[in-house]
Amino acid sequence: MIVQQYKEMLGAKSVIRTLSEAAAVRAKEIGPENVFDYSLGNPSVPAPPCLKEALLSLLENQDPMSLHGYSPTLGIPSVKEAIAESLNERFDMHYGPEHIFPVSAAAAAIAHALRAVSEPGDEVLTFAPFFPEYHPYVDLTGAVLKVVPADTAAFQINFEAFSRMLNEKTAAVLINTPNNPSGAVYSEETLTKLADILSARQKEYGHDIFLISDEPYREIVFDGKKQPYVSKFYANTISCYSFSKSLSLPGERIGYLAVNPACPDAATIVNMCGQISRGIGHNCPTSLMQLAVAKVLDQTADFSIYEKNRNLIYDCLTDIGFEVVKPAGTFYIFPKALEEDAVAFCQKALAYDLVLVPADTFGCPGYFRMAYCVATEKVERSLPVFRRFAREVYGK
Amino acid sequence: MIVQQYKEMLGAKSVIRTLSEAAAVRAKEIGPENVFDYSLGNPSVPAPPCLKEALLSLLENQDPMSLHGYSPTLGIPSVKEAIAESLNERFDMHYGPEHIFPVSAAAAAIAHALRAVSEPGDEVLTFAPFFPEYHPYVDLTGAVLKVVPADTAAFQINFEAFSRMLNEKTAAVLINTPNNPSGAVYSEETLTKLADILSARQKEYGHDIFLISDEPYREIVFDGKKQPYVSKFYANTISCYSFSKSLSLPGERIGYLAVNPACPDAATIVNMCGQISRGIGHNCPTSLMQLAVAKVLDQTADFSIYEKNRNLIYDCLTDIGFEVVKPAGTFYIFPKALEEDAVAFCQKALAYDLVLVPADTFGCPGYFRMAYCVATEKVERSLPVFRRFAREVYGK
Numbered sequence A, B: 001m002i003v004q005q006y007k008e009m010l011g012a013k014s015v016i017r018t019l020s021e022a023a024a025v026r027a028k029e030i031g032p033e034n035v036f037d038y039s040l041g042n043p044s045v046p047a048p049p050c051l052k053e054a055l056l057s058l059l060e061n062q063d064p065m066s067l068h069g070y071s072p073t074l075g076i077p078s079v080k081e082a083i084a085e086s087l088n089e090r091f092d093m094h095y096g097p098e099h100i101f102p103v104s105a106a107a108a109a110i111a112h113a114l115r116a117v118s119e120p121g122d123e124v125l126t127f128a129p130f131f132p133e134y135h136p137y138v139d140l141t142g143a144v145l146k147v148v149p150a151d152t153a154a155f156q157i158n159f160e161a162f163s164r165m166l167n168e169k170t171a172a173v174l175i176n177t178p179n180n181p182s183g184a185v186y187s188e189e190t191l192t193k194l195a196d197i198l199s200a201r202q203k204e205y206g207h208d209i210f211l212i213s214d215e216p217y218r219e220i221v222f223d224g225k226k227q228p229y230v231s232k233f234y235a236n237t238i239s240c241y242s243f244s245k246s247l248s249l250p251g252e253r254i255g256y257l258a259v260n261p262a263c264p265d266a267a268t269i270v271n272m273c274g275q276i277s278r279g280i281g282h283n284c285p286t287s288l289m290q291l292a293v294a295k296v297l298d299q300t301a302d303f304s305i306y307e308k309n310r311n312l313i314y315d316c317l318t319d320i321g322f323e324v325v326k327p328a329g330t331f332y333i334f335p336k337a338l339e340e341d342a343v344a345f346c347q348k349a350l351a352y353d354l355v356l357v358p359a360d361t362f363g364c365p366g367y368f369r370m371a372y373c374v375a376t377e378k379v380e381r382s383l384p385v386f387r388r389f390a391r392e393v394y395g396k
Helices: A004-009 A015-032 A048-059 A076-089 A106-116 A134-139 A157-164 A188-206 A266-280 A287-294 A304-320 A344-350 A376-394 B004-009 B013-030 B049-061 B079-093 B105-117 B134-139 B161-166 B188-205 B267-278 B287-294 B302-322 B342-350 B376-394
Strands: A100-103 A121-126 A144-148 A170-176 A210-213 A237-242 A255-259 A368-371 B099-103 B121-125 B146-147 B170-176 B211-214 B237-242 B253-258 B368-371
Touching: A004 B267, A048 A287, A048 B049, A076 A100, A076 A255, A076 A287, A100 A106, A100 A266, A106 A134, A106 A170, A106 A210, A106 A237, A106 A255, A106 A266, A106 B267, A121 A157, A134 A144, A134 B267, A144 A157, A157 A188, A157 B079, A170 A188, A237 B368, A255 A266, A266 B004, A266 B105, A266 B134, A266 B211, A287 B287, A304 A376, A344 A368, A344 A376, B013 B342, B049 B287, B079 B099, B079 B134, B079 B253, B079 B287, B099 B105, B099 B267, B105 B134, B105 B170, B105 B211, B105 B237, B105 B267, B121 B161, B134 B146, B146 B161, B161 B188, B170 B188, B253 B267, B302 B376, B342 B368, B342 B376
Parallel strands: A121 A144, A121 A170, A170 A210, A210 A237, B121 B146, B121 B170, B170 B211, B211 B237
Antiparallel strands: A100 A255, A237 A255, B099 B253, B237 B253
């Protein structure tokens, strides 16, 4: 018989998908250029030219037998070595290739990390606002996702609530900085305090609590700043990285999991990932993409467009009178809606062809997300519409 | 804490890997050209030139935003359409794109299929000899793999044992034809009888029994023959296909799952796969590979080398006096060892630099597997060594 658990999931339609479908219908009516679709977190800048060069060079110069051949279960050694070296140089870490596990992007990294350190019934804590896919990622392993309420003042961490919710059943804490949907970048102070609390609780409970750090936006930080490297703050850290956003290739499913060498089980966890792969049908990311990204590890797409869009939108929204924390990175902004019910707010915005996502499923009701990975020209045209919407509907 | 289940799996070393490591050590001593390594099922013919052309053309001509962008969860529509059309034309089927789910090769296809139709505690039946990875594939879902003893006369199906082992807990039957390790190709007669039994038992038990058909060797059949298309024989069939062998690109992790449109839940199962993906971190195979294989669906690598090797080895082994069923496809041959203990037999062969795999882990003790995806020149040099080994050790 087909399995009810998955069949029943088909009924629940994602808010983002519903909105983006409504936007597509409207685009057919009035032309896509007139729909201001801020719903999807899809990179809007092309992959850097060096990626194409790397792919072409591999295809032209490497023997197809080795190029397209099986990757070892734990990843191609030269690729693991290159990733370790790049991380060590950039973040003053001490990774060896044995601490690196290439994966099919962040979803696969998190799938492996969760299975390595949590069992059915264990609790995994995350912080609102959070990426809604964390629910299926965690729930379908049998562990239980618990959401710590947001620190809406700065979208750092609500430590008071966090300390209260940590308990003996906590196997892992899942964080995402720079954050989808808030655009917040956890500070050194936040990460230090987080590590201190986790260290104390590990001791108190007599078991490990792992920090699973979901980092696809690590490179997208504005104003010349950088994301402090999470793993530096806490030994039991599993970093889950994806090149999807940094190289603008989300369809190519390539990233890695890196376990802090200071974690006593670091190399064992990577070896365990090879076993976990057998159960979930992972079997390495593609050889071609492993070899290609290894050639362009320290490159990124051009993120200046995201920063420009952030500035335009933030200035306009604050001018209108929105309550909004200035995003320090990513391509998201997370303002408070102009009425308590963000779903109603976004519904009303839709009448102005503004496609905004209410944040209820991000664990933060009353807020909405805008993904400003769109053309700057379109952002500019949307701002007067925003002003009109706020004035006509909310008297702002 | 790290999860013991996976940690404990690290202790169990694969026989194939142990042998291939011994072969690598010996290769360093006497040169790789003098080690006759028949242990690994790694394609030995290059990908066809049309694949490289397809990849280059995509990289040169397609906008990087669409080329490397997110694939929809259920696969790229044009790719699904092309796969359905190709299958319909070749096998007289009636697939629509809604019945096709692109995956990261056969391991991922099986991971999705198992989760769609079996739950923890259910039984999944397979037939010896079988690919040993079926154990982690099934065991790690919580279902239980039961192995039907081999039909050693022809390596078709031992129906007497099968009928006895089928029961109310059977959720799925997992088959692999052309077969690794036997090289057997299930006949129309075998598939008809299998379907008849399954249909009767479905009725008797009042629930579906799915046939999961693992088909990475579907195109590698010798003597101008073809593998009868499994799904034609039984409506509740989920075909798990990989291009790894047909296009010689096992590292690129690309294949698909196709559900027979005659299965009442066909489209639902594909939709469920999209949900299963969220739990196991799959999220589609790479966009580039999806688009590339869609351009070369009806092409294959040149398999004439495998057939030539099959003939050379089969003729020599039968001449020596081995009991062996002539493989009708794949790049494996599966003879009976010259003593009851195939592990001891393979150990003795190793002293002659012949790397053979005892079939205990394939569920067929007393037999051994040779993967003849090696250069024909090497096969030719190995045959006199085989003769000397059989003569000196077994007086053949």
